[in-house]
Amino acid sequence: MPARLRAAVRTIADFPEKGILFRDMTPILASSELLRIAVRELSEPFRDLNITRVAGIESRGFILGPMIADVLGTGFIPIRKAGKLPAQTLNESYDLEYGSDSIEVHTDAIRPGDRILIHDDVIATGGTASAARRLVEKAGGIVAGYSFLIEIQDLGGVPHLGSGAPVLSVLPY
Numbered sequence: 664m665p666a667r668l669r670a671a672v673r674t675i676a677d678f679p680e681k682g683i684l685f686r687d688m689t690p691i692l693a694s695s696e697l698l699r700i701a702v703r704e705l706s707e708p709f710r711d712l713n714i715t716r717v718a719g720i721e722s723r724g725f726i727l728g729p730m731i732a733d734v735l736g737t738g739f740i741p742i743r744k745a746g747k748l749p750a751q752t753l754n755e756s757y758d759l760e761y762g763s764d765s766i767e768v769h770t771d772a773i774r775p776g777d778r779i780l781i782h783d784d785v786i787a788t789g790g791t792a793s794a795a796r797r798l799v800e801k802a803g804g805i806v807a808g809y810s811f812l813i814e815i816q817d818l819g820g821v822p823h824l825g826s827g828a829p830v831l832s833v834l835p836y
């Protein structure tokens with residue numbers, strides 16, 4: 664089944680900047696069948712891990728994240744770029760190639776002891792997902808797993824996450 668997903672991912676060279684091979688999942692989203700397969704692949708390994716919330720990372724983690732939450736029978740938490748969430752937030756910064764960025768979560772979105780599944784479409788260097796892990800832990804939650812559709816293996820993101828929780832990447836590149 665992942666082979667069918669892989670065949671649908673579109674690779675675009677030099678987007679958004681020169682030297683980046685952008686992995687585009689929109690052809691998967693456009694097919695009801697592939698969409699169902701993708702959500703199943705991203706969710707099933709976590710069925711017995713007592714996940715209490717799925718946290719999706721802005722912005723493409725907002726597309727499949729709520730569907731994964733639905734399969735797991737949990738709620739969804741948005742992790743957003745700084746300055747977007749209206750209520751009180753916690754913040755974490757992470758380094759980019761040039762400069763840094765930060766992400767936020769509502770202070771009351773995660774309850775102490777919540778078992779959080781972190782989701783994004785792609786893991787590259789792992790900087791964003793690591794910041795999401797720190798954010799969840801700062802809020803008193805436990806990262807119980809990571810679920811990515813696509814992993815850019817050369818960039819070493821998965822080892823960067825440490826060995827604390829299971830990491831699923833459906834399509835390694």
Ligand code: AMP
Nearest residue numbers: 684685686785786787788789790791820
């Ligand atoms: P990183 O923090 O380096 O793991 O980057 C992850 C974030 O950048 C994710 O939110 C991805 O959506 C996006 N991203 C990084 N590299 C790519 C790529 N080659 N294709 C598509 N999205 C990417």
